[in-house]
Amino acid sequence: MREMAGLDEGTPLFAQIAGRLAEEIADGGLAEGERVPSSNEMAAYYRINPATAAKGISMLADEGLLEKRRGIGMFVAVGARQRLLEQRRKQFTERHIEPMITEASRLGIDADELTELIRKSSSIEEGVTL
């Protein structure tokens, strides 16, 4: 979609804002205790309505991932990164392993062959060891 700094038009924007922030926290781009951009800053950056940006921020605050400091703004809560990483770990099977197995069985790749393929690619990709 035009000019919305990478947001897409088909998913609720507030959910995308929350997702982007969560990713930044999980990846360490936003450290615990660090101030999160304000809803107006996000509105200007993503070119979206400030109320929408505020809704995305408060979604994470409701989950306890952000905390409000009166008069200063929103900050990344202690333990937020850990919680997000655990969440992602849980979703890993569903999002990545299951589709891979479905496609593998379609192609007639059995479990042993699949394991072998994973081992090979991970040795090619630098820094990943299984």
Add this chain to the structure above:
Amino acid sequence: MTPPISVTGLTRRYRGHLALDNVTFDAQDGVITGLLGRNGAGKTTLMKIITGQEFASAGDVRVFGTNPVENDAVLRRMVFVREDQIYPDFKVGHLLRTASRFYPDWSDELADTLLADFDLPAGRPVKKLSRGMRSAVGIIIGLAARAELTLFDEPYAGLDAVARQVFYDRLLADYAAYPRTVLLSTHLIDETAGLLERVLVMDKGHVVLDAMADDLRGVATRVSGPALAVDEFTAGHPVWDSRRMGSQASVVVVGHLAEPDRAPAMAGRLTLEPLSLQELVVHAAGRPGPDAQMMRTSA
């Protein structure tokens, strides 16, 4: 609290033609609402009646709780920028100074910033401006007035994409700093989608859809792939649109698809794409009644 605009059963008839047919809605205070719909849907007529420039044949309009017609106290609290606005033949600077006297919250600073943004010569007579420059003048007045109720009716005729982006960015920034109620009628849904918090879609004089923009996103999904798998996946879902080519099919289903609902799509090699606001509005405006109703209830 009294809504800034409250419209009830509004009807406007021109010689045998119904421009507005029993329109009812309340604007929400401090919200940017997009007024969307095809040409002739009644958007301009609605805005003219709200701003007291035209009369209703039937029904009631309240702006800040009172009748806006010839009501100076109400008119000073709102600004209306029209697509084909005609200005007195002043120089640009003179015109802006005149406007500034009418609006109590006018910002000279913002007007100057915008003049520079749009590269407008303050000393040039309005008559000698290009179409795009005249639109820019309207946008400057609309924003610098900082009126509690700001109405823009397709305000960007002749403005290029860069200038329109300036308009959107300045609108967002100034709205964030000085919140106000905005009603923006526009065809450029793709461009403005991110700005809108609420959408009001009109068709043939009716409001066919009134919803929060974010509730609409993801409310309909296009499912495409092998026809058999598409049919199996979409069975039991309300369907809007269905197209087939050979063994391929593309079907639009209404309703949010939760993560577990999506799993079979992966197995069946289906592609799922959410419909954009633009596509939803095209659907809603193209087929009033039950479909738009369905969209609202599933939102």
